[in-house]
Amino acid sequence: MQRNQGPSELYRVRSLRHQKQSYSSCSNTQRGLSLVLLLFLISLVITGVIVRSLSNSSLLNNADSNTSMKTARDAVISYALTYTASGVDKPGRFPCGEDTSVIGGTTEGQQTSSCSTSYIPKRLAWKSLNLGDLRDGNKDKLWYALSPAFNKSASVINSDTTPTLGMNGTANSAIAVIFSPGNPLSGQTRTSPTSSNPPNVSDYLEGDNSNGDVNFVTATATTGFNDQLITIEPDDVFPLLEKRVLREIKNYLTTYKSQWGAYPFPATFSNPTTASYVGSAGNTGGLLPVGDPGATYSGATVSPAANGSCVNSGTSLQCTLFNFSPVAVVTTINATLSNLAFGFYQPLDVTNTS
Numbered sequence: 001m002q003r004n005q006g007p008s009e010l011y012r013v014r015s016l017r018h019q020k021q022s023y024s025s026c027s028n029t030q031r032g033l034s035l036v037l038l039l040f041l042i043s044l045v046i047t048g049v050i051v052r053s054l055s056n057s058s059l060l061n062n063a064d065s066n067t068s069m070k071t072a073r074d075a076v077i078s079y080a081l082t083y084t085a086s087g088v089d090k091p092g093r094f095p096c097g098e099d100t101s102v103i104g105g106t107t108e109g110q111q112t113s114s115c116s117t118s119y120i121p122k123r124l125a126w127k128s129l130n131l132g133d134l135r136d137g138n139k140d141k142l143w144y145a146l147s148p149a150f151n152k153s154a155s156v157i158n159s160d161t162t163p164t165l166g167m168n169g170t171a172n173s174a175i176a177v178i179f180s181p182g183n184p185l186s187g188q189t190r191t192s193p194t195s196s197n198p199p200n201v202s203d204y205l206e207g208d209n210s211n212g213d214v215n216f217v218t219a220t221a222t223t224g225f226n227d228q229l230i231t232i233e234p235d236d237v238f239p240l241l242e243k244r245v246l247r248e249i250k251n252y253l254t255t256y257k258s259q260w261g262a263y264p265f266p267a268t269f270s271n272p273t274t275a276s277y278v279g280s281a282g283n284t285g286g287l288l289p290v291g292d293p294g295a296t297y298s299g300a301t302v303s304p305a306a307n308g309s310c311v312n313s314g315t316s317l318q319c320t321l322f323n324f325s326p327v328a329v330v331t332t333i334n335a336t337l338s339n340l341a342f343g344f345y346q347p348l349d350v351t352n353t354s
Contacts, residue, residue, distance in 0.1 A: 064137030065180035069230040072142050072178050075129040077237055081244055085152070089248070091241055092157035094150045094176055095129060097122025100198035109133065115151035119165070120212045121179060121201055136180035136228075140190075143179040143204060145216065150175050159238045166215040167231055174231040177216050181205055182226035249288060252344055264289045264341050279342035293343035300335040307331050 076095060083093040096115035100122075102108055109127030116122075124144040126134045136142060147163040148154075154161075165174040181204035184190050193199040201210045206225045208217045219225050257263055265279035266286035277291030297317040300310040307329055308321035321331055 065182070065228050066230075068134055068136050068142060069178050069180055069228070072124055072126075072129070072131065072134060072144075073230055073232055073236075075131050076144075076176060076178070076232060077240070079129055080150075080237060081240055083152070090152075090157075091244055092150065092161075092237070093152045093154060094146050095125055096151060097144050097146070098125045100193075101195050103193050103195045103198060105195070114153055115146060115148065117148040117151075118212065119145060119214050121145040121177070121205060121209070123199060124178065136182070138181070138183050140181050140204065143181060143201070145177045145179075147175050159234070159242065163234060164214055165231075168217055169215070171214075174216070174233055175237060176232040178230050178232070179205055179209065180228040182221070182228060185224065185226060249290075256344060260340070262341070264293075264343055267291065267342075277343075281341070289343040291343055293339040295340050295343075296338045298336045298338065300333065303332040303334065304329075310335070 080094050081091055083090050085093075094115075096111040096113075099107075099110050099112040102110055107127070109125060111125035111128040121143045122145075124134070124142040126132065126141070134142060145165060147165050149161050149164060150157060162172050163175040164172060165177060167173045167177070184203070185206065188203045190199075190203050191197075204210075205227050207227075208215050209227050209229070216229065218227075218229060253263055265281055266283045267275060267277050267289045268280050268283060269275075269286040272287070275287055275291075277287055277289060278293050279289035280286075294315070296314045297312050298314075300312045300317050300319070302308040302310055302319060302321070306322075308319055308331060310317055310319040310333065312335070317335055319333055
């Protein structure tokens with residue numbers, strides 16, 4: 001027998017159905033929210049990966065540029081410490097910028113034969129520095145600016161020589177500057193340069209770094225500036241240069257002592273710009289006797305006289321000897337040397353000594 005449901009039972013059944021429908025709707029809503037949240041989290045992860053990748057790429061480019069600039073700086077300093085011209089040591093002279101007339105040829109990367117006195121940077125002469133085709137993090141060549149007083153044509157370079165490049169408002173602070181140009185910015189056009197179409201500095205460097213004056217700057221990268229640079233200052237060079245010159249002087253003194261049995265007398269101390277640098281008898285201290293002492297020869301004779309003769313010019317001695325073969329003849333040359341202890345027997349050129 002089928003029992004009829006009363007009002008209370010019908011309400012309970014309808015209530016249960018409503019709860020089931022509500023639970024199903026709530027469950028669907030929760031699943032939808034969970035899916036949205038999952039998609040949001042995935043998008044955050046992807047965005048983070050992209051940003052990190054771009055950031056890492058930028059950091060790697062900066063790191064590569066810094067490494068390249070430091071390598072170039074060391075090579076430029078080494079060049080200055082060991083520079084020679086026509087067999088004469090001339091330490092302290094810095095390399096010139098790239099010779100644009102050979103761009104595209106087998107000698108691309110060589111420096112110019114003489115440095116410009118302009119302050120407009122030029123590309124670094126990587127081949128003359130034995131660096132290989134050195135590039136920055138953006139695969140661009142490095143650029144280079146030099147104080148004219150330190151170029152290869154300079155007659156005197158020493159610790160009193162003043163650099164003329166200014167950095168961030170500090171005048172006379174840098175001998176040279178090496179630049180990494182970074183990515184091209186708006187308005188900069190970088191095509192493959194040739195000897196007839198050399199690179200334009202304004203397409204690589206910005207602001208004060210490309211306007212041709214003596215002042216250069218560093219700054220945080222923006223949409224209008226992204227140069228990186230490294231400087232070579234007097235303290236980076238002169239302590240090393242002075243040690244190199246002192247070693248040279250030591251070699252001269254050691255050789256002199258081995259040849260003559262004693263060291264030369266020091267020169268009397270006076271104003272270095274006007275001193276003669278010639279030793280004086282009895283001095284135990286003073287300036288190095290690197291000047292020409294005017295050594296002379298006198299009273300030259302050959303013994304036995306029949307075996308030869310000497311011609312004395314005062315500063316040089318020329319003797320002609322005769323060999324009476326096969327009889328061995330011992331020949332003696334007697335001469336008096338003046339001023340020998342007052343300087344090196346091969347005077348140094350003090351204008352080339354730092």
